[in-house]
Amino acid sequence: MEAFKKVQKVLRIFGQLKSAGGLIISDSGLKYVKISDNGLIKFSLRLPPNIIEEGKIKDRKIALEAFKQLKNYIEPKPRKKVDVVVSLGNNLVYPQVFFLPHLSDKLLNEAADLNMQMISPIDIKQAYSAYQIIGSFAGNNHQIDLLAAFVQSNVVDDFVNLLKEADFSIAAVEFQSLSLVRALDHLKQLDQGLGYITLVVSAEGLDFAIIKNNSLYFDYFSSWKSILGEDRRIPFEKAEQLIISELERVMNFYSFRFATEGQSALKEQPITNGQSIINGQPMTEGQLSGKASRLFLLTQGLTEEIKEIIKKKFKNLQVEEVVVNNQKFYPGWIEALGAAVRGDMPRSKDSFITFGAVSVLEEYHHNQVLNMAIFWRNVFVAVSLFFFLVFSFSFVFFRNIYANLETVQKAPMSVSEVEEFNHLKQYAKDFNSAVKLIGEIKGKEISFSPFLAQLQKPVEDNDIRIIRIFINPEQKQVLIKGSALSPSEAFKFKSEIENIPEINKIDLPFASFIETGDNRVSFSLTIETK
Incomplete structure (x- = not known):
């Protein structure tokens, strides 16, 4: 494994493998994270109001300026592109889980496309849709769960076109809940087989997600604007009522959805020493009852107050923040990390949801051809530079030998002549420096x-x-x-x-x-x- 990582590092140096960063786009700003050998590289840019509203571009000119400014922070070289996995707002995306029997890859793609056409909540002709496999229902070996997602194609195209104009190269386009789940898995916060709820409190609103088998099963976004209108002030009492009512709805959905799974498992799975088994592991009380027992809370402030609100109503629900190695993760940054984790993996192994006219696999093959050309170009330049340096050093070496031989043949000057020559040489050097300095000072005068x-x-x-x-x-x-x-x-x-x-x-x-x-x-x- 260590040798494989070293090979990857060498290939990246020569341009053969390229790692993409994660880019989060929200109404309030842009956040960028990239995984490197020395840790996480982070950049952010705060956006003025009315540039991006409800996840959509409203002022194209200033949005382009913002993307260009962020690109220059990340990579100041004008012609060098920045590879990114873009993660859009959850309010733009309609995720939905559906089920299919085990099929071959070709038949699975055809069946999934047909199902997505039937269940799409928006006009499929004006949407981008994609799916990914997320597991088996209740350990059922004859059925697989798939997560589909739908988004308006013109919204994605607006972002992709502007980002390309700002010299970003798009590796994939996903949504923030998908990035969040991947980040939690990367940070080893999830246990296979257990269910979790996440609550993200941001400037845009509340976002709830359900995680099962280390995958996203459900996402629900409620914006402050849809509740409070144009009023930017959010009364704490109103926020408290909203958190309780929305969380109650999510908990009820969780219980209904996964209580069925627990009952199905009791009927279909073997019982060993009085315990039901799924995928070789004993079922937990939460799996049998269908109730969530843990909630990840991500908020920029009022953490303890929100914890108290939830614990007062849901006493059996364990509320946790995401803290790893004494580092607390906040909304926006953790989703950017999740997108960066996707960008760091080889494109050939990327089977996650992506939105766009070109699939990740096609983009991968295109990038591979370009990277191969860049790789051999760099090899040619390196070899040519090596021989150039060898010949240059050889030329200098033999020229110095020849100059030394000529010096030996000439009669040496006396000590007094040498001292006088050195004195005049230093005097001339000082005089020329003074003249040059006067010229520079005069040239700096500006009216x-x-x-x-x-x-x-x-x-x-x-x-x-x-x-x-x-x-x-x-x-x-x-x-x-x-x-x-x-x-x-x-x-x-x-x-x-x-x-x-x-x-x-x-x-x-x-x-x-x-x-x-x-x-x-x-x-x-x-x-x-x-």
Whole structure:
């Protein structure tokens, strides 16, 4: 196993194997995680309001700017793409479990496609659908469980096209509950055969999931907006009522769904020493009764308060946070880790749900051809570079030998002549350095008055209020702090002043946007002059 990992590492260095990171897209921001030999690589970007709403892109221009900015954080090289497994919001996806008898791969695909056409909750012609095998019902060897998922194709296409435009390469597209279950399995939080409930409390709403046999069986999302409307304030009493009522519905569904499994197991499975057996393991009390006994709680805050709410109503339910090696996992980051786990596995072994016009397997074969070409290109470059260095060192070595032989043949200078020559040489060197330094200082002088005058019209046209201008002549930088009616107006101002000849580069980070309370947003813009 250790040798296999070393081979994988060598192949990755040469571009033969590529690992993808996990990218979570939500209304409030973007989160990226990649698994490396030195641990987890993390990047995040907070989004201003009204860029992505209810999981869908509302402002395409600024969303593209956000994706480009995140890509530059991850990989600053302009032409180098970033491979990602994209995980979309659960509110966009309709998951559903169905059952089929054991069939050959070809017949299974045909039967699954036919079933998905019949059970799809949305128009199948305007949707992407996919499935994955998740286990056997109650240990039944004649029947398998499959998880299907459906999503509007135009929503996926919007994200995929923008991400590709921002130099991301899409390895797969899934949804966040699927990523969450994979992360919990990767962190060794799940036991095979046991059932779990997860509750994710985020800025978007509440998401409940049921996990069985280390797979997702059910997902239910309830948004704050659907309950509270446009009011951003969430009263704690209202949140408490919502958590209890929604969790009660999920618990009832769990009991109904898996109580049937327990009864079926009692009828069909052998009993050894007074215990029912599934897949060679004794059934637990939870499996026999059909009741969930453990719940994973993922929330950014109010953890203890939410725990108390749940324990007060569901006394037999064990509520746990996800903590591994004293590290607590939060919403968004744990789903990004789950997507990164998928991105780290070989594409040929990826049999999970993915949305898109091209399947993961076809994408894998395409990437393999490209990676093979890159691999042999790198081998050719490395070999050519090796021989170039060998010949270069040989040339330098023999040239030095020849120069030394010529020096020996010449008559040596006297001690006084050598001292005078060295003194004059140092004097000339110091003089040339002083002349060069004076030229550099003179070249750094910049007249900023005409440059600032060119900013006046874009400022007036876009209703920009300048708060402060700081000029750093040595680094040729100008820092402008101001405010605009919206991020869109700020980016429009940035686009207009990019045409000023004296400007080399402009940086307007999303993190600098802050709502000021007077229906405006403040921002910080850095200009690098030529």
